[in-house]
Amino acid sequence: MKKSNLAIFTTLFIITTLQILAFNLGSSHYDPLIDTTYATNLIDVGTLGIDWTLEDILTDSSITFSSFRGKVIILDFFATWCVPCQDSMAEFANVKNSFSSHDLVIISIHSDSATESTLEDFAVDYNMDWKIVIDTANLRNHYEITNIPTIYIFDTDLRIHHRSEGIASASTLSNIINSILDEYKPPATTSRPPGEPLDGFWVKNWYWFGILLVFVVIGSVVFIQRRKVIEHNKKIHAEKIAEKRRKEQKRKRR
Structure with missing residues (x-):
């Protein structure tokens, strides 16, 4: 009986230990609650974004980072298996629907290990109707991505305005975007806008x-x-000339 209880206790202890280890290993890969806006492992605010050209898998067209100058740009580094990344998609969808395409562009970036078909299915499942690219330009290394999801938000001059790890709520993202648009709002004009x-x-x-x-x-x-x-x-000048002529005529008559 004692041996049986000891075996059960040992088994439970091993299972519990393995679960704790598994949890710690998983959480070390991503932490959905961490906010590293000022983390040293991310590139500094104010840094100019590097230019790149990648293919948008949803439209099969090439997109270039610098072509979005004048808009707020969100780069979302994610993975299809990442649960916090999945939860972030609803936040991005809300934000995208709140702003004009003239003001905001969202680009989700997956590692080059993903296939287009996998990402297309993921986009359908999570209603992703913005740009999705496969990171063949090695942007993860350049932007020092160690946890996902990680976002970089660029201002209209293509400079980093905000960066953070973890899930960012739609309200937080909207506040950041509005602050950028207010800061870089073009001067008022009296010309009539089209439409x-x-x-x-x-x-x-x-x-x-x-x-x-x-x-x-x-x-x-x-x-x-x-x-x-x-x-x-x-009129006065003409009258003076006429008067002068009359006087000359009178002299001649005399």
Whole structure:
């Protein structure tokens, strides 16, 4: 009986130990809760992103990093087997639907060990309708990726604005994107944007057109008055010439 209890206890001890080891090994590969915005293992904020060209597996077209200048760019380093990566996809989907394609581009980057068919199936399962590339450019090494998911967010000048490991919520991502767009917002213009109703254009810019109208009126008045002065001077000059001729004629008659 004692031997039986000892065997059971030993078996349970071994199983428990193996589970703890397995958990620790798994968590060392990724930690969905870790926030390393200022981690030293990631490239510094403000660093210019390197240029690269890879193929988007969903459209079979080449995309170049530098071609997205003027937009906020999110690089998402992920793997299909990574559970936190899977959970992140819903957050990215919410963010993508909240911003115009003129302002934001999301690119998910998988290691070069993945096949296109595997990634295509994964994209369908997790509703990924943004750009997905296979990392044949070795971007993971350049950006010093040691845990996944890891994201880098670039500003409109292609410089790193934010980087972190783990799941980033849609609200967190949206706040970061809005802060970049607000900082790099182009100067106001009075030209009418394509597609904007003409009535709305006049309502927005009535002040400037009012000032322009005042200058036009003042300019018109000055022009008219100047014309009157010129005509008056011509008339006086003509009268003086006529008077001079009359006097000369009188002298000749005498």
